[in-house]
Amino acid sequence: MWVPGEQAGMGFEVSRRLGVADTVTLVNAVVGFVAGAVAFADLHLAARLLLLSVITDALDGIVARGSESSAVGPLLDSITDVVSFGATPSLFVYVLLVERFGTVTETGPAMGVAITLVASAYVVFSIVRTAFYETYIETADGRPGMPNSLGAIVLSTAYLGGIHHPIVLAGVMLVFSVAMIAPFDYPKPGPKHVTPVGVVLALAVLAPDALYQFGPRAVLVVALLFFLAGPRYYWAD
Template sequence: MSLQVRRRLGAADVMTLLNATLGVVAMVVAVTVGPTAAARLVLLAAITDALDGIIARSQGSSEVGPLLDSIADVVSFGTAPALFLYAATRDAVSTLLPADIPLAGTVEILAVSAVPAVFVVFSLVRTVLYTIYVDEGENRPGIQNTLGASILAAGYLAGVTAPAVLLVGGVVLALLMVGPVSYPKLRARDAGLMGLVQAGGILAPTLGQRVFPRLLVLAALAYMTLAPRYYWGE
């Protein structure tokens, strides 16, 4: 039996696969190049995630599209941000641990991977429950994986690099992914504006006192705090 890849995958799925590819590259870059480059790649993956939705709405989605999109979200907005957190905080966490404690190497690994693991697990839980139990037209409980990952990445590019803030932020955002608050879908106009700001944050993150990543953080936090009550989406 053939998988019939060319017939069963559509244009939106190709963009979804690009999203996942960028997520994997971001993971590698996080541990080889550094968190700044990884943060930019996470934001680029978020743009491709938005584009696959636009293509799916205009050309139609394939039968496997929703599942493929969910898997890509876990890669790019669950695992990739977790590796980014690891790269951005590992040195600071390691220096806090006494060198003479029993099983020092094991304890260090557990310590530096604890918050990244929490972020991945909650992203995975959110994605699975959303895929199985939430229909397209229903309210969307919990913040989107993309939003949580974008806040972390944009915050870092905006200058929020203190390890304690990143770790606490990672845990808070992970918990909000499975929170009971429902979020509306962005209007196409607003999503386009966010995409332009994201592009600026990727291409010129330090321009004008880091204006693009700072604008992106402000917009994302405004949506996260105000949208459930004051924004009605599409």
């Protein structure tokens, strides 16, 4: 008779197998989930929480480099990215479109299906990219396809920077959805660039309206430049 834990020999042993960096990764999942839930009530706050999730994601990488990484860490990070930077942006777009066109009971089933398909595209392509990356891609330096966190950054900073038109934002996210499986290698940003961008990201989270929305608008410009020119002109070192 099968006994729970017998096949593995020692069970999950979560407290022993998870490291400090993994805890930060799971905090990222919580922040991303909360951002998705908050989007239904307050898109402005949801955008700020989404950027906070980006910061948390960067922190777990810093912590992982400073301590011994667990065996499950990379997979946890990939799954969390799908939650925070795949599902949450899709929910954000869904709320934008529903606020503009109405719910399925108000617009009819055809429009409701269209809204759902457009909004869910980002999480679907994010899942596909993550699955292919975990299965077929070995190097972490050059990653085929746009990282899903980049789309999350553009969406949230655009909204905080004053771009609220649902068609525009949904259209941008559709383009970014396809970009996640495009045959372009996106480099991993180096520490000398991550730190200053992180400072401006923090400003966008804490005071998004300060200095004529400088924080979100500055990050938006940097993110768009990286999206357009990163595969060809960026070198992490």
